[in-house]
Amino acid sequence: MGGMTTTAVTATPVVGFEQVTKSYGSVRAVDGLSLVLRPGETVALLGPNGAGKSTTLDLLLGLKQADTGKVEVFGTSPRGAIVAGRVGAMLQSGGLMDEVTVGELVKLACDLHPKPYKVADVIARAGIAQIADRKVNKLSGGQAQRVRFALATAGDSDLIVLDEPTTGMDVSARQAFWATMREQADQGRTVLFATHYLEEADAIADRVLVLHRGRLLADGTSAEIKAKAGARRIAFDLDGEIDEAPIRSLPFLTSVTVSNSGSAAGSGHTIRIQSTDADATVHALYGLGVYPRNLEVAGLGLEQAFVAITEAEEAKQSC
Amino acid sequence: MLSTFASRGLIKLELTRALRNRKFLFFSVIYPSVIFLLVSNQTGTVDGTGLSIAKYVMVSMASFGALTAVLMGNSERIAKERENGWVRQLRLTPLPGRGYVLAKTAGAAVVSLPSIVVVFIVAAVLKDVRLDAWQWLALTGAIWAGSLVFAALGVAIGYLASGDAVRPITMIVYFGLSILGGLWFPSTTFPTWLQDIAKWLPTHAYAALGQAIEQSQSPHAKDVTLLVVYFALFAGGAAWLYRKDTLKA
Numbered sequence: 001m002g003g004m005t006t007t008a009v010t011a012t013p014v015v016g017f018e019q020v021t022k023s024y025g026s027v028r029a030v031d032g033l034s035l036v037l038r039p040g041e042t043v044a045l046l047g048p049n050g051a052g053k054s055t056t057l058d059l060l061l062g063l064k065q066a067d068t069g070k071v072e073v074f075g076t077s078p079r080g081a082i083v084a085g086r087v088g089a090m091l092q093s094g095g096l097m098d099e100v101t102v103g104e105l106v107k108l109a110c111d112l113h114p115k116p117y118k119v120a121d122v123i124a125r126a127g128i129a130q131i132a133d134r135k136v137n138k139l140s141g142g143q144a145q146r147v148r149f150a151l152a153t154a155g156d157s158d159l160i161v162l163d164e165p166t167t168g169m170d171v172s173a174r175q176a177f178w179a180t181m182r183e184q185a186d187q188g189r190t191v192l193f194a195t196h197y198l199e200e201a202d203a204i205a206d207r208v209l210v211l212h213r214g215r216l217l218a219d220g221t222s223a224e225i226k227a228k229a230g231a232r233r234i235a236f237d238l239d240g241e242i243d244e245a246p247i248r249s250l251p252f253l254t255s256v257t258v259s260n261s262g263s264a265a266g267s268g269h270t271i272r273i274q275s276t277d278a279d280a281t282v283h284a285l286y287g288l289g290v291y292p293r294n295l296e297v298a299g300l301g302l303e304q305a306f307v308a309i310t311e312a313e314e315a316k317q318s319c
Numbered sequence: 320m321l322s323t324f325a326s327r328g329l330i331k332l333e334l335t336r337a338l339r340n341r342k343f344l345f346f347s348v349i350y351p352s353v354i355f356l357l358v359s360n361q362t363g364t365v366d367g368t369g370l371s372i373a374k375y376v377m378v379s380m381a382s383f384g385a386l387t388a389v390l391m392g393n394s395e396r397i398a399k400e401r402e403n404g405w406v407r408q409l410r411l412t413p414l415p416g417r418g419y420v421l422a423k424t425a426g427a428a429v430v431s432l433p434s435i436v437v438v439f440i441v442a443a444v445l446k447d448v449r450l451d452a453w454q455w456l457a458l459t460g461a462i463w464a465g466s467l468v469f470a471a472l473g474v475a476i477g478y479l480a481s482g483d484a485v486r487p488i489t490m491i492v493y494f495g496l497s498i499l500g501g502l503w504f505p506s507t508t509f510p511t512w513l514q515d516i517a518k519w520l521p522t523h524a525y526a527a528l529g530q531a532i533e534q535s536q537s538p539h540a541k542d543v544t545l546l547v548v549y550f551a552l553f554a555g556g557a558a559w560l561y562r563k564d565t566l567k568a
Contacts, residue, residue, distance in 0.1 A: 061410075061411055063410060063411075082411060082412070084413075085413060091404070091407060091411070093404045093407055094404045094405075094408035094411065095404030095407065095408055096403075096405060097332070097400070099340065100332060100335070104332060104335070107332075108328050108329060109412070112328055112329070112412040113412070113413070148408075151408065152411075
């Protein structure tokens with residue numbers, strides 16, 4: 001897979017959105033969205049509730065039609081790609097057929113797929129062998145998610161779309177699920193998943209798309225997203241009365257908070273800074289001639305980065 | 320065709336499920352025969368038809384059983400599967416949209432056939448109803464084929480109503496059509512004004528198909544035309560509602 005970047009450039013995009021807009025009444029769920037997914041990528045779609053994730057997936061899967069713009073999957077319409085068996089998908093809103101067994105339902109999914117796998121293999125891979133004889137309407141939330149996953153991977157699809165796939169699973173089930181998912185990705189498939197568990201996006205995705213109010217706020221590796229938010233946190237204490245102005249004018253800052261540290265001396269302060277270049281900021285800090293104690297420099301988690309990015313956008317919109 | 324092949328898996332599963340549902344099988348297969356036995360005890364003929372009461376009720380109950388099988392199950396199930404998202408999930412597969420409706424109709428048809436045949440067997444064995452071989456075959460074929468009209472109606476209701484509304488709507492349509500169409504009591508017992516309405520109902524034309532065959536006649540052109548018009552109406556309505564639902568989903 002060493003030549004992945006070169007193939008990625010030349011191959012037809014897996015998914016292409018071109019200036020796509022979708023409104024419900026006066027609400028713009030998707031607002032001029034353009035994006036391209038390339039073969040072999042594992043992509044996380046992040047966003048707060050109401051960001052337009054579900055609508056984006058619905059448009060991608062042909063369940064909804066764009067008001068304006070163009071949606072293409074493997075160079076054709078979403079429906080065309082599905083009929084050709086190139087897309088496997090599991091939706092949160094996707095129900096299951098009642099009163100049949102799990103095994104029968106998986107067999108149906110295999111029957112419906114143009115390039116099916118063996119039913120027993122699909123069942124084993126999804127880890128549902130021990131519930132294969134159970135009626136679908138008797139499943140727990142986590143088990144139902146696994147069955148949905150089995151339906152989405154019943155055949156040799158090139159793109160797998162997962163909407164909040166681990167909802168309702170406990171931690172160990174979630175880990176097992178992602179191990180299975182990584183196998184799918186390792187076979188060269190493109191995987192797109194929406195999630196609100198940021199640690200999942202951080203651990204699994206090669207690429208993270210941050211969606212906010214139907215628009216793409218950020219697009220890059222999780223490291224790049226973190227960098228965009230102000231990559232590092234710096235925290236330290238200063239004793240005595242302090243002059244905030246020079247601290248606030250340190251280079252590369254994205255935010256500063258000063259609080260009373262509440263020490264016995266009564267006059268200490270804790271300063272928390274976010275910086276896009278922590279080295280330069282710390283260097284300049286010592287240049288102020290102060291003596292910072294308990295200095296900590298730490299990377300920003302994707303979660304904090306995500307909050308920072310969406311909050312910055314909110315602030316921009318409200319003024 | 321790839322699409323018919325794809326539909327086959329779902330049709331098979333719908334059939335399995337239909338035959339597994341005991342409560343539903345009882346109501347559509349056994350129940351009409353029970354009513355037949357209760358009502359056919361009277362002797363005499365039904366006014367204006369020259370048919371014995373047993374023969375007349377046999378066709379009514381066979382039609383009623385087929386109506387139950389194709390109307391009751393599907394409307395509720397389609398409404399439910401639209402709500403729980405199974406219809407959405409199926410749209411993520413290569414199954415063509417009409418494949419779902421086709422599978423539902425096939426599932427109903429496989430239950431409606433025994434409900435017709437069981438009434439016939441009960442009538443022949445327990446009530447000595449005698450007809451020519453061609454009449455038995457023609458009756459089975461006509462009543463089975465005619466049930467498609469109501470299968471289309473069931474699909475239309477399934478796409479029209481949702482949630483708590485679907486059951487009462489189905490019940491009203493089901494009992495309204497059964498009673499007013501003369502499946503329970505001959506419509507000749509109705510007051511004239513009601514008879515004038517009843518003769519335009521699809522269930523009236525449906526039962527009349529079978530009665531004509533029992534009278535050794537071919538079905539009346541008026542009844543066949545009426546059923547064809549209703550079928551076009553229900554199937555067209557179902558297709559329109561289906562498309563509307565697809566855009567909304």
